[in-house]
Amino acid sequence: MAETMNMRLIMVEDGSAKFEANPTERHYNPQMRVHGGYAATLIDSAMGCAVQTKLPADAGYGTIELKVNYVRKIDGNTGRLECIAHVIHSGRSMFTADAKVVGGQGQLYAHGSGTFMVYPK
Template structure:
């Protein structure tokens, strides 16, 4: 597939998500505590997606966007670029890791009540197919497997628009009280 023949539905969906975010006033940055206090994890993510809260600056660096959240579910989409290549001429494993870790973490975050947070304790990734810039958009869909009180596990897959698998991962996250200062 040539670079100008990328699947258009997913490209358009990511572009629309970024436009909606910016129209809502969204910009890269960090939310202040007073902006998120009293909000559940899912409410925080939904506020980021609408532009009411800043989104992580890393999203622009990695060319990825949070498209969707639901209870125990998050969907990220990324478009690998030349700047994401490794010395071997394919997309660096760190790009896949970031896309997967972001989707997995946000899936976990959707299950958290106000005042609770998480941190990744373990992340296991398998890249099963290389990607290039010409590959086009790749989507990471993550779901929570076990929503425990102190530990949550989740799994995710990275696929292209035709359903071809590129990578999959699992995570274990510790649940903790949100830092207030």
């Protein structure tokens, strides 16, 4: 997925993770804009990695709810994006997190939140 989306993990700390991505025309939908799934996948990936930092190495997790707000169009001229995610709640079996997708000048492109279920060991 990272290769297809032209994204990579660039930072991970306790309870947070950051990805960078470079959308291009190959990510366009029929309206000649980057497909909304691009930002959604970026947000979900960053939040999932942030959640993973709070779990033991042998624990699994999965997204059970994802909410994304799109606030600015993304196209082939947008340039490099960063997505930073933070864990909001870490429970025994459920986690919540949020994330923002921003451009090089700090402009917001999308933001979202998610709920993650922890799988038993």
